Amino acid sequence: MFDYLIVGAGFAGSVLAERLAAIADKKVLIVDIRNHIAGNAYDCYNEAGLLIHKYGPHIFHTNSRPVFEYLSQFTAWRPYEHRVLASVDGQLVPIPINLDTINKLYGSTLTAFEVEQFFASIAEPKETIRTSEDVVVSQVGRELYEKFFRNYTRKQWGIDPSELDKSVTARVPTRTNRDDRYFTDTYQAMPLHGYTRMFERMLSHPNIKIMLNTDYRDIVDIIPHQEMIFTGPIDLFFNYCYGKLPYRSLEFKHETINASNYQPAPVVNYPNEHLYTRITEFKYLTGQDHPKTSIVYEYPQAEGDPYYPVPRPDNTELYKQYKALADNLPQVHFVGRLATYKYYNMDQVVAQALTLFKTLQERDHLTPHLAPDRPFATLGS
Ligand code: FAD
Ligand code: UDP
Numbered sequence: 001m002f003d004y005l006i007v008g009a010g011f012a013g014s015v016l017a018e019r020l021a022a023i024a025d026k027k028v029l030i031v032d033i034r035n036h037i038a039g040n041a042y043d044c045y046n047e048a049g050l051l052i053h054k055y056g057p058h059i060f061h062t063n064s065r066p067v068f069e070y071l072s073q074f075t076a077w078r079p080y081e082h083r084v085l086a087s088v089d090g091q092l093v094p095i096p097i098n099l100d101t102i103n104k105l106y107g108s109t110l111t112a113f114e115v116e117q118f119f120a121s122i123a124e125p126k127e128t129i130r131t132s133e134d135v136v137v138s139q140v141g142r143e144l145y146e147k148f149f150r151n152y153t154r155k156q157w158g159i160d161p162s163e164l165d166k167s168v169t170a171r172v173p174t175r176t177n178r179d180d181r182y183f184t185d186t187y188q189a190m191p192l193h194g195y196t197r198m199f200e201r202m203l204s205h206p207n208i209k210i211m212l213n214t215d216y217r218d219i220v221d222i223i224p225h226q227e228m229i230f231t232g233p234i235d236l237f238f239n240y241c242y243g244k245l246p247y248r249s250l251e252f253k254h255e256t257i258n259a260s261n262y263q264p265a266p267v268v269n270y271p272n273e274h275l276y277t278r279i280t281e282f283k284y285l286t287g288q289d290h291p292k293t294s295i296v297y298e299y300p301q302a303e304g305d306p307y308y309p310v311p312r313p314d315n316t317e318l319y320k321q322y323k324a325l326a327d328n329l330p331q332v333h334f335v336g337r338l339a340t341y342k343y344y345n346m347d348q349v350v351a352q353a354l355t356l357f358k359t360l361q362e363r364d365h366l367t368p369h370l371a372p373d374r375p376f377a378t379l380g381s
């Protein structure tokens with residue numbers, strides 16, 4: 001009898017497996033439908049010996065000290081600050097839009113103060129910022145919105161920014177200084193030996209059994225367990241009873257190039273050209289020294305593995321219907337990007353999983369008679 005069946009060996013499932021096994025001394029079975037652990041953060045060496053991220057570039061950044069310290073138990077870090085260029089009007093310019101972006105794009109020599117005035121002169125103020133279009137147009141006006149955001153977003157999400165919640169493009173700030181880092185978080189680093197190695201260390205505990213290549217639906221009624229932690233898509237869990245929640249997918253096209261360097265930045269975004277959104281060159285992220293280099297193109301798709309929840313009001317409403325069902329199942333805990341239908345970064349998922357662990361611990365301490373080490377305890381009754 002397992003105390004917990006954990007569905008999904010990504011950040012959400014693995015953090016909970018580790019905490020429950022190591023701190024609460026629970027017996028855990030973690031299953032994943034894929035043939036590897038680490039979920040979308042999975043990295044591996046390709047046939048040329050280059051470390052690549054199978055599911056696209058994963059850059060770790062957080063302002064949360066507890067999250068960084070928690071993960072630091074399982075990995076050393078390589079300091080890394082991410083930088084991105086966008087291909088616009090035949091030039092490669094920094095994104096997030098900053099002082100240098102404007103000066104390069106318009107051949108100007110504005111100062112930080114002047115660029116602030118420039119933005120103020122072209123911005124279209126909005127009373128309420130509701131959509132992803134509103135966010136950008138209210139800060140930098142329509143022309144820059146169209147050059148950098150409109151087409152990229154339509155490509156990535158399959159809908160116009162005016163139909164997406166503001167939170168999507170609000171991930172990318174506007175700056176009047178020359179800071180060309182993609183993120184400004186306190187902690188920015190890559191796991192020194194990769195994400196998969198970090199996950200291996202998290203999951204290497206005698207209380208944790210790992211089962212790969214397994215759809216949980218094939219074993220859930222066969223393998224006895226007290227409680228479940230579910231990190232897959234919430235609509236799948238409920239057999240799509242209210243209809244499918246939309247997720248955006250990607251096709252990753254990996255290539256190894258017979259040269260030591262491919263492009264002048266870790267990521268180059270292509271808002272207005274090509275069917276792909278961006279190209280990532282992994283060596284910048286991993287720091288690997290190698291005579292060849294490896295890149296990945298991201299082609300957005302409607303169908304395929306679910307990668308991105310699509311933040312817009314009607315989807316949030318549909319998710320709430322599923323959440324109401326989930327709230328009625330006290331022995332199943334929904335956590336992570338797919339199970340809570342939130343466009344979360346890795347650190348947010350780690351924080352969410354640590355919070356759930358704390359809640360479970362408090363519950364078990366407060367009501368030990370309901371703790372799952374008593375077989376078939378009826379929770380919530
Ligand atoms: P996942 O990693 O998706 O894990 C869920 C697991 O459940 C999967 O392994 C899946 O196989 C398994 N599963 C699903 N259904 C079943 C089933 N029926 N049976 C068994 N197992 C099942 N975040 C950052 O912080 N920085 C970045 O730079 C960054 N870049 C990203 C780039 C891309 C292209 C994408 C798609 C995401 C990126 N993210 C990034 C987000 C990051 O991937 C997620 O926040 C994180 O991986 C979510 O972890 P999770 O455990 O919730 O989900
Ligand atoms: N975005 C854009 N142009 C860019 C970069 C981002 O329009 O050059 C928009 C786009 O809608 C994207 C969102 O901002 O989906 C968030 O960008 P981010 O780089 O955070 O996306 P992720 O890495 O999560 O795919």
